[in-house]
Amino acid sequence: QLQLQESGPGLVKPSETLSLTCTVSGASLSSSIYYWGWIRQPPGKGLEWIGNIFYSGTTYYNPSLKSRVTTSLDTSRNQFSLNLRSVTATDTAVYYCARESVGSAGERYDSWGQGTLVTVSS
Amino acid sequence: AIQLTQSPSSLSASVGDRVTITCRASQGISSALAWYQQKPGKAPKLLIYEASTLESGVPSRFSGSGSWTDFTLTINGLQPEDFATYSCQQFYSYPLTFGGGTKVEIK
Numbered sequence: 001q002l003q004l005q006e007s008g009p010g011l012v013k014p015s016e017t018l019s020l021t022c023t024v025s026g027a028s029l030s031s032s033i034y035y036w037g038w039i040r041q042p043p044g045k046g047l048e049w050i051g052n053i054f055y056s057g058t059t060y061y062n063p064s065l066k067s068r069v070t071t072s073l074d075t076s077r078n079q080f081s082l083n084l085r086s087v088t089a090t091d092t093a094v095y096y097c098a099r100e101s102v103g104s105a106g107e108r109y110d111s112w113g114q115g116t117l118v119t120v121s122s
Numbered sequence: 123a124i125q126l127t128q129s130p131s132s133l134s135a136s137v138g139d140r141v142t143i144t145c146r147a148s149q150g151i152s153s154a155l156a157w158y159q160q161k162p163g164k165a166p167k168l169l170i171y172e173a174s175t176l177e178s179g180v181p182s183r184f185s186g187s188g189s190w191t192d193f194t195l196t197i198n199g200l201q202p203e204d205f206a207t208y209s210c211q212q213f214y215s216y217p218l219t220f221g222g223g224t225k226v227e228i229k
Contacts, residue, residue, distance in 0.1 A: 037218075046209065046220055046221070046222045046223045047158075047166065047209055047211075047220040049211075049217060049218040052218075060217070096165055096166075098165075105171075105172065106171045106172025106213070107156075107172075107213035108156040108177075108213070109156070109158075109211070110168050110171075112165035112166055112167075114164075114165055115165050
């Protein structure tokens with residue numbers, strides 16, 4: 001059974017770096033039929049796509065965050081990570097990791113982590 | 123970036139009602155659209171992908187239709203567990219984008 005679990009600090013100071021890890025069980029990060037993504041949701045607001053990473057290391061980022069975002073894969077640990085630099089209060093959100101299935105049937109985020117609230121505050 | 127506009131932003135309905143939510147794309151996206159259901163404090167749950175394909179395990183009262191710029195999510199016979207927020211997402215091009223969400227509340 002596929003499970004994704006986010007982990008990382010729940011409180012980050014302004015101007016510092018937000019770092020989260022998603023641990024995946026029940027699927028391999030090395031598969032060519034999945035992308036691994038990060039999505040966030042500020043309190044009371046809608047969903048915002050942050051970025052995707054493919055098993056090859058290819059990344060796609062939201063242009064609104066691109067200058068501050070880095071994602072990476074650790075296939076030996078079956079984990080992928082998010083780093084968001086120079087955070088401000090507007091980066092306070094629930095952060096989700098998710099699996100995107102790709103292929104001829106259509107793309108979709110079909111599995112999500114439970115989400116982790118990250119608050120940016122001094 | 124492709125913008126997705128959902129309407130309405132909220133609605134009130136009764137158990138048993140038929141509910142329709144629309145998602146309009148700022149440019150054509152073929153059928154590359156998914157719908158999610160989200161309950162408070164929970165992660166989004168995939169309902170529909172490729173505009174009209176029902177995700178495995180999702181009740182058949184949920185259906186999706188449309189292509190290019192205009193899409194619809196329909197719930198036939200609203201159930202108590204369906205009161206939630208529904209969001210669309212396009213996969214046609216990067217950056218991936220979401221609609222603003224539609225909150226379905228109990229009348």
